[in-house]
Amino acid sequence: MEKRQLLDGPNAKQRIYLIGRLRKAVKWADLFSRLCAAKGDSRTSLEAEAYASCMNGLLLFEQDRNWDTALKNFISARAVYEELGKYGDLENQVLCHERVEELEPSVRYCRHKIGESNLKTSELLQIGEMEGPALDLFKAKLEAAMAEARSQQAASLTEFHWLGHRFPISNAKTRVSILKAQELEKDLHGPAADSLPVEKKLAVFDKIYTAYQEARSFIRSDLASAGDADSVKDDLNGLDKAVGAVLGQRTIERNQLLVSIAKSKLARRRDDKNEKVTKPEELVRLYDLLLQNTGDLSDLVSSGRDRKPEDVAFSEDCVLHGVAFRAQRCFYLAKSYSSAGKRTEAYALYCHARSLAENALKKFETTMDTDEAMTKELKTLYNECRANSCIEHATGIMEDEKAPENLSKKISTISLSGVEKKAEKFLVEKLDVYESAVGESNVKSVPCIGVFPPAFQSIPRNPIVLDLAYNCIDFPSLENRMKKDKMGFISRLWR
Numbered sequence: 001m002e003k004r005q006l007l008d009g010p011n012a013k014q015r016i017y018l019i020g021r022l023r024k025a026v027k028w029a030d031l032f033s034r035l036c037a038a039k040g041d042s043r044t045s046l047e048a049e050a051y052a053s054c055m056n057g058l059l060l061f062e063q064d065r066n067w068d069t070a071l072k073n074f075i076s077a078r079a080v081y082e083e084l085g086k087y088g089d090l091e092n093q094v095l096c097h098e099r100v101e102e103l104e105p106s107v108r109y110c111r112h113k114i115g116e117s118n119l120k121t122s123e124l125l126q127i128g129e130m131e132g133p134a135l136d137l138f139k140a141k142l143e144a145a146m147a148e149a150r151s152q153q154a155a156s157l158t159e160f161h162w163l164g165h166r167f168p169i170s171n172a173k174t175r176v177s178i179l180k181a182q183e184l185e186k187d188l189h190g191p192a193a194d195s196l197p198v199e200k201k202l203a204v205f206d207k208i209y210t211a212y213q214e215a216r217s218f219i220r221s222d223l224a225s226a227g228d229a230d231s232v233k234d235d236l237n238g239l240d241k242a243v244g245a246v247l248g249q250r251t252i253e254r255n256q257l258l259v260s261i262a263k264s265k266l267a268r269r270r271d272d273k274n275e276k277v278t279k280p281e282e283l284v285r286l287y288d289l290l291l292q293n294t295g296d297l298s299d300l301v302s303s304g305r306d307r308k309p310e311d312v313a314f315s316e317d318c319v320l321h322g323v324a325f326r327a328q329r330c331f332y333l334a335k336s337y338s339s340a341g342k343r344t345e346a347y348a349l350y351c352h353a354r355s356l357a358e359n360a361l362k363k364f365e366t367t368m369d370t371d372e373a374m375t376k377e378l379k380t381l382y383n384e385c386r387a388n389s390c391i392e393h394a395t396g397i398m399e400d401e402k403a404p405e406n407l408s409k410k411i412s413t414i415s416l417s418g419v420e421k422k423a424e425k426f427l428v429e430k431l432d433v434y435e436s437a438v439g440e441s442n443v444k445s446v447p448c449i450g451v452f453p454p455a456f457q458s459i460p461r462n463p464i465v466l467d468l469a470y471n472c473i474d475f476p477s478l479e480n481r482m483k484k485d486k487m488g489f490i491s492r493l494w495r
């Protein structure tokens with residue numbers, strides 16, 4: 001199994017090793033079966049026999065020979081597990097049923113190789129999507145068989161039809177990729193499409209996207225090597241445009257599926273798997289993608305010189321679907337504003353969505369090929385827009401009537417300092433910001449005016465001047481400028 005799970009598959013040496021290991025497993029399984037037949041009870045002997053038959057079938061399956069013998073081994077093992085699943089405890093019954101389900105694809109594939117059944121490639125693909133430890137060897141064979149079947153069918157796929165155009169397909173790889181995508185599209189638009197789970201549909205869309213991208217890469221490689229052959233280049237450019245348009249259509253269908261999933265989750269508060277609640281903003285984002293997809297598809301189809309009436313009609317249909325998507329986007333944008341408590345904006349958006357839905361309905365009714373599903377959806381949207389606009393209008397009036405009372409209640413709850421809980425920002429600190437003084441409705445914290453008692457702040461005052469340089473200055477003598485007193489003879493002696 002480790003060798004089989006390699007990305008590129010086992011090489012020649014690893015394949016010899018793998019088959020050798022399988023031979024040893026078959027040998028030990030046969031010895032174990034004989035031992036259980038001799039020493040064990042009947043149930044243990046049957047289980048060992050079924051295991052030995054399964055291992056013998058797997059060996060022949062991997063060797064790609066003796067399909068009739070491999071089929072007999074698989075059928076024998078399946079019959080034993082079916083019988084064992086009827087008896088014993090519940091756990092044993094579940095295990096036996098799992099083994100039966102794992103062996104069923106191998107039985108069907110062996111019959112397909114022998115020629116006893118007419119399995120189509122799409123049916124083989126469904127078998128390959130089954131899970132189980134016994135299917136690892138089977139899936140590699142299945143992929144090879146599907147590739148061979150596609151190559152045989154691709155030989156007859158010489159043209160690609162789209163909107164009345166026919167584009168020749170010369171590259172065999174391009175044929176195989178387009179054929180693979182067309183087979184997958186049958187699963188989405190076939191009779192069993194409604195019973196297909198949503199997760200499986202998304203996986204099929206991803207595979208279709210990959211197949212068409214591969215086809216476009218092959219087409220562009222052919223374009224690069226076409227040289228100066230204008231006719232060949234025109235055919236390849238037309239084929240690339242057609243494949244790109246089909247890819248755009250499938251992308252729109254996938255995004256519409258995502259929209260339906262999001263709408264179903266939006267109606268519930270919590271998902272069954274306890275996932276996150278879908279918000280209206282998610283639907284707004286999805287409709288943005290749809291608007292971009294329809295715009296790109298319309299630009300792609302309307303490009304080119306030779307435009308047929310089918311191209312013009314298809315481009316107009318894309319524009320019309322874009323108007324419908326714009327109306328639905330506006331509706332969920334209004335829901336987003338409504339959930340935020342912004343009644344005026346929500347009311348205006350509901351009215352605008354209603355006018356867009358009415359405009360789209362009139363355009364759909366004038367077209368020849370009316371999309372009934374889209375028309376029904378637009379009618380429902382029109383009624384919902386009208387109802388929600390009335391609700392928003394009434395709710396806004398009620399809130400205006402209660403505004404003075406609510407304002408007085410909120411003002412009475414204003415805290416001076418908010419010592420019980422630290423406020424994010426005080427009102428005195430955001431006087432230059434246009435915000436509600438009592439806080440928003442979705443904010444639980446009580447608004448606070450300011451800090452009380454206020455904190456000490458440093459303020460400027462007159463400076464204190466201390467003349468420290470006076471005692472250090474040597475002033476010049478001023479005796480020569482002083483007035484001299486007149487003295488007598490006696491006073492001079494005394495001096």
